[in-house]
Structures are given as C-alpha cells and as structure tokens.
Amino acid sequence: MHYLRLSVLCALTVITTPLESAATPFPPNWNHMHTKHRWNVIPGKWESIGQPPVGTTIDFSIALKPHREHALTDTIHEVSNPNHLKYGAYLSKDQVAKLVAPHPYTLKLVETWLRHHGVSPSNVSTSHGGNWLTVTGVAVSTANELLGASYQLYRYAGTNETILRTVGYALPAALHVHVQTVAPTTYFGSPLTPRKRARGHRGRAAAALSARDGLVTPAILRSLYNSVTYQPAAMEQNRIGVTGFHGQYVSDEDLEKFMRHFRSDANDPNFLVIDINDSGYDPNKPGWEANLDIQYTQGMAWPTPHVFYSIGGLAEEFIPDSFTPVNTNEPYLGWLDTMIRQEDIPQTISTSYGGDEQTFPPDYAKSVCELFGQLGARGVSILFASGDEGVGGGDCKKNDGSGVVEFQPIFPATCPWVTSVGGTMGRPEVAAPLSSGGFSNVFKRPDYQTDAVLGFFQQLGNQHSGLYNASSRGHPDVAAQAIDFVIFLDDELKLVDGTSCSTPVVAGIISLLNDYQLSMNRPVLGFLNPWLYSTASQGFNDITSGSNPGCGTDGFSAVPGWDPVTGLGTPDFQRLLERLPIPTN
Structure with a gap:
C-alpha cells in the first residue's frame, strides 16, 4: 500500500494583458447600484454574531460573462452528442479558455470599477481566458462599498462554524450585463453542505x-x-x-x-x-x-x-484564531479553479x-x-x-x-x-x-x-x-x-x-x-x-x-x-x- 501526495494552492495566474493599462472613455456612475441577489431572511440556521474584527480582509472571485454567450454550450453539445460529426473532438485547456473569455471591454470596465474604490491592480488576477477574476486582500469596509453589502460574521447554530457573508449585495447598473456573480457573498453553506449526510448512516461491529x-x-x-x-x-x-x-x-x-x-x-x-x-x-x-x-x-x-x-474550504471544524478570524473560502470554486488550470485531468x-x-x-x-x-x-x-x-x-x-x-x-x-x-x-x-x-x-x-x-x-x-x-x-x-x-x-x-x-x-x-x-x-x-x-x-x-x-x-x-x-x-x-x-x- 502506498500513496503519493501533491499540494496545490489556488493562486490564480495572470495571463492576460495587465489590467493597470485599462481605461474606459466614459466612466459610469458607480453609485447607481442595482441589487444582484438578496435573501429576505438569514438562510437556514445561521445567526449573525456581529461585525468582523477591525482590519479583517476578504478575497473574492468575480465571474465575468463570456463575449460569446452560447459558445461553450454549443461546443459541449457538439463534442458530446454521439450523432454529431465533432463527437469526441474534445478541447484543450486553452481552447476552452478562448470560448469563455469575456470581451476586453468587460475587463476594462471591471478594472475601472475596482480602481475607483481603491483596489490596486496588483491585487487583481485573472484565470485563463479571464473568465474569472480574483481580488485579494480587500478590507471588509471596501468590499461593503464595492458591493453595496453589509458583511457580518455568521455562526451555524450549535457549532463553531463561523463565516463572513452578507445577506445581500448589489453592483453598479453598468456591470450587470458584464458580471455573472461575486463570491463569497450570499452563499450560506451549512456545515452539512456541500456534503449532505447519508440518511441512516450507521456503524456496526x-x-x-x-x-x-x-x-x-x-x-x-x-x-x-x-x-x-x-x-x-x-x-x-x-x-x-x-x-x-x-x-x-x-x-x-x-x-x-x-x-x-x-x-x-x-x-x-x-x-x-x-x-x-x-x-x-x-x-x-x-x-x-x-x-x-x-x-x-x-x-x-x-x-x-x-x-x-x-x-x-468551508469545513465542519473551522475554528477562528487571531490570524484567520473567519472562513471565507468557497470550496467548489477552489477545487474547480485547480481542475481547470490543469492540462491533464482524470x-x-x-x-x-x-x-x-x-x-x-x-x-x-x-x-x-x-x-x-x-x-x-x-x-x-x-x-x-x-x-x-x-x-x-x-x-x-x-x-x-x-x-x-x-x-x-x-x-x-x-x-x-x-x-x-x-x-x-x-x-x-x-x-x-x-x-x-x-x-x-x-x-x-x-x-x-x-x-x-x-x-x-x-x-x-x-x-x-x-x-x-x-x-x-x-x-x-x-x-x-x-x-x-x-x-x-x-x-x-x-x-x-x-x-x-x-x-x-x-x-x-x-x-x-x-x-x-x-x-x-x-x-x-x-x-x-x-x-x-x-x-x-x-x-x-x-x-x-x-x-x-x-x-x-x-x-x-x-x-x-x-x-x-x-x-x-x-x-x-x-x-x-x-x-x-x-x-x-
């Protein structure tokens, strides 16, 4: 019996043109905010336990809408349909990246919005093709301004699970046609999700x-x-x-x-x-x-x-400390980012x-x-x-x-x-x-x-x-x-x-x-x-x-x-x- 182990940290690599050179000719009104998603009540058994400690920062991901809206869907149907001439002609990592890449103007617009709120381009990186952005080290107060949000600490009833989330967030009206989602924002996964316990799980001698x-x-x-x-x-x-x-x-x-x-x-x-x-x-x-x-x-x-x-990521036994006071990870995104960046996948x-x-x-x-x-x-x-x-x-x-x-x-x-x-x-x-x-x-x-x-x-x-x-x-x-x-x-x-x-x-x-x-x-x-x-x-x-x-x-x-x-x-x-x-x- 043996196993091998590799370690992967999900740090996105900048492979597009540096965003610091981007600019928009007519900057929109960044204060004209429209709600992107909001819960009417705090989800599930979560309860607010107040504001995060002073100085808390957050990393978040921004999904950008692709320039060619149906390109990925059309391609999947072609290569996966046994009756299609392209069946089995699967794409490489770089070919998929081109399919899902946003319009250059989308990148410029989002960079301008981030810069308007004081986010340095050095804190922004892109996944291959620029389909997702990751923004690191953002003060919670800045994130609240960016997203019209109110980030708070939430704890799942009866556990030590503590997360940093907001029950609602918004984006400037000009970004709604360019941005699909921002995470973490309003996703409240309970300690039993993303895994849901099997009913009737039991151990016997x-x-x-x-x-x-x-x-x-x-x-x-x-x-x-x-x-x-x-x-x-x-x-x-x-x-x-x-x-x-x-x-x-x-x-x-x-x-x-x-x-x-x-x-x-x-x-x-x-x-x-x-x-x-x-x-x-x-x-x-x-x-x-x-x-x-x-x-x-x-x-x-x-x-x-x-x-x-x-x-x-979001773990059942996450215990905050002075260095990591809150859990802000999105486990699906972390895993998928790693998978998509690999040349060779199972x-x-x-x-x-x-x-x-x-x-x-x-x-x-x-x-x-x-x-x-x-x-x-x-x-x-x-x-x-x-x-x-x-x-x-x-x-x-x-x-x-x-x-x-x-x-x-x-x-x-x-x-x-x-x-x-x-x-x-x-x-x-x-x-x-x-x-x-x-x-x-x-x-x-x-x-x-x-x-x-x-x-x-x-x-x-x-x-x-x-x-x-x-x-x-x-x-x-x-x-x-x-x-x-x-x-x-x-x-x-x-x-x-x-x-x-x-x-x-x-x-x-x-x-x-x-x-x-x-x-x-x-x-x-x-x-x-x-x-x-x-x-x-x-x-x-x-x-x-x-x-x-x-x-x-x-x-x-x-x-x-x-x-x-x-x-x-x-x-x-x-x-x-x-x-x-x-x-x-």
Whole structure:
C-alpha cells in the first residue's frame, strides 16, 4: 500500500494583458447600484454574531460573462452528442479558455470599477481566458462599498462554524450585463453542505455484520452490474478522480484491508493525493465519506489509477484564531479553479457532496455549473450524488420567508452539465426511499432530456402539481445500489447508506467504459448525458418500483422509463459496452 501526495494552492495566474493599462472613455456612475441577489431572511440556521474584527480582509472571485454567450454550450453539445460529426473532438485547456473569455471591454470596465474604490491592480488576477477574476486582500469596509453589502460574521447554530457573508449585495447598473456573480457573498453553506449526510448512516461491529444478508460489497455490485469479466487494459492512459471536502480524508490502511477482504485479486491498491487550499490532509483521521468513495471506486475499477482531491474550504471544524478570524473560502470554486488550470485531468470524477439547491444563490449556481461545463468540453465525465432526502427533507419551506412548501432539488446534481446518480436497494432492485430526485428551480430542461421527462409526465398526470417546476432540468440521470454498503473505517467494518454509495459505483463503471474506449483508440465518453439519454438508454436496468417520499408526500414513483427517483435505471456494463459510441470523423 502506498500513496503519493501533491499540494496545490489556488493562486490564480495572470495571463492576460495587465489590467493597470485599462481605461474606459466614459466612466459610469458607480453609485447607481442595482441589487444582484438578496435573501429576505438569514438562510437556514445561521445567526449573525456581529461585525468582523477591525482590519479583517476578504478575497473574492468575480465571474465575468463570456463575449460569446452560447459558445461553450454549443461546443459541449457538439463534442458530446454521439450523432454529431465533432463527437469526441474534445478541447484543450486553452481552447476552452478562448470560448469563455469575456470581451476586453468587460475587463476594462471591471478594472475601472475596482480602481475607483481603491483596489490596486496588483491585487487583481485573472484565470485563463479571464473568465474569472480574483481580488485579494480587500478590507471588509471596501468590499461593503464595492458591493453595496453589509458583511457580518455568521455562526451555524450549535457549532463553531463561523463565516463572513452578507445577506445581500448589489453592483453598479453598468456591470450587470458584464458580471455573472461575486463570491463569497450570499452563499450560506451549512456545515452539512456541500456534503449532505447519508440518511441512516450507521456503524456496526463485524459480528453484527456477519449475521446480515443482503449487504453490499464490490463482488455483489460487479456481479449485479455485469462487470466481473472485464479486465482494464488502458491503465497508462485512464484515471479516475474522487473528491473529498470538509476534512474528509482517506486511510490507506483501511483501503488495503477493504481490498484484501473484498477484491482479493487486487494487488497494491494506491492513489495520488492532491491537496488543494491547505486541506490538512491526514490519513490518520479518515472520514466515512472519503473512505467509502475511494474504497468503492477502487472496488469497481481497480487497477485503474486513482486521484484523491483533498479540498480545503468551508469545513465542519473551522475554528477562528487571531490570524484567520473567519472562513471565507468557497470550496467548489477552489477545487474547480485547480481542475481547470490543469492540462491533464482524470477522465471520470466522482463527487458525493451536495446541498439544497435553494441555499445556493442562482447566479452563483449557474457560474459553478458553467465551470463543470468547461470540464465536460474537455472530455471529463463528472458524476454527482443526487442526495439523500427523497423529494426534500424537513418542512420543505422556501427560504424566502414566504412559507411556501415545494420539493427541494439538490445542487450540483441539478446542473445540466453533470450526471446525477440516485439510489436503489434490494435484489431485484427497487428505488431507495432516500434517493433525492426532482426538478430544478434554477436550470432549464436540457434538450437531451426532453423526451424522457415528457414521457414521465404522461404517467405522472397532475400528481404533486405546484410542488415542482415542470419546465426544468430533472434529476437523477441514473442510479445504483445505495443501502447497506460495507466499508472499513478506523480498522472496523461499518455500514453506510446513501447516494454517496451509488455515485462511486457508477463512476467506476464509467471509468471501465472509458478504459475500453481508450484501449480501442477511441475518445473517452466525456460529458455523458447526451449518450445516456440516446443510444445508451437501453443499457440500463429500468427500475419501476419504489418512490422517494419527503415534504409530507409520497414523493415521485419509479415508473417505466426515466423517473426522478432512479433516472434511466442502473447500469449493465456489458450492454453499455455494446452501445459505446464510435466516432464517424
């Protein structure tokens, strides 16, 4: 057993023309402010604990709108549609950067605005192509002036979690057509998000486990999903990535024992650790989520090389001190910035984290989603857990103070550029009640999904009318087993439930399919959904029983065809192998 470790700090590199030379001929009225986003009430269980200490500074990121508004979307559809002549012609990092670059005037205008408020150009840097700016070392008082904001310290009830946020912010009217979002501003992720705990997570002793039938192990999954006989052949080209947020670390000793027990044919399972934003990676402090994810991607896809991204950011155990009094990190942005700057990225990435979509400001969610789209254009398959609260947990009230009840979809699973994975249970398989699914309130329904979703609505009728958005992106896209997964944690056997279980399983299957494509000198699958909803749809086991209750309802039911509980169903590797796309160019 061994692992390697690299450290990455998210410092954006200036690669565009220096902003200090920029100027605008007719400076706008910077005091003419229009609201960009505002919560009517403080989100969730956060409570204000007052102003930050004198001298506190903040770093923030600014997403700039691209010069060619639809260039990225059009390109993703071309390279991801098996019926398109450009299928598989994935872009390089620099090619994507050109697609998403803002107009030069946008950069000039934003620089002038920052300079007007005393922000030095030396504190401003750009990502490749200038799609995002990062502004460092800004006094909170200056940030309040820039953004028409009122930054305060907020603490999550019953925890030590302290963040610096504002319940609303504004931009000069002249910038609204140029700036998509600013972060951190109004995103209040709770200590359970971006990761949402699996419902029914529990640990049991090995003796108790041995008395149970129906437990899930790699052997069960490889047999159930028909991948036992496949032997990976493209290990020098293919890789799979696994993310770990919130102090979730992997124990290499636990992985070795897991593989020895459940993949006895696996010799020396190992993984590369990439540390992002000083995550404090410590294999002696493993988390159930990280161990689960790496043990089951390895269990499904060994000996495919693995990369574990240990990501610092909004952490459960953040404790302020005199040097770092508040936590201002945005973990998704830190990780995505690192990924986008890399020339070489794993072809498959499994992520088991998410939160109620309504807790993410819409412009922030769209900006993050577009970053996933950039990875898709480069040939990366990104899979996200759909969530573990059925159609919604708690009272399901909208967080705008209106008291209106609606189903609660999960982000980033609702992003149309990722593949969302729901949950099943039992043999034969039925929908797992915890499997989150439904319809976005932020993202429109993508074309690749239209026929499948309309087919579901014909069966649904008027049930749950008014509780969901019928014109939007539906999720999950696919599913896999999600109940009673056996893992090793701290040298003990435990049981885990949740779509955190199903996601690494499907990611492992996709990685094996990518291995086959590479061994045949074909392009990898990249952004999966156009293929999944077309020729690959018959490569899934349709789940037609069960439902995902929540919000005081029975939730949606699994039906023939796609449904917002199990998606298209669970994978059959051999049938999917027969339906792999072969480029015509």
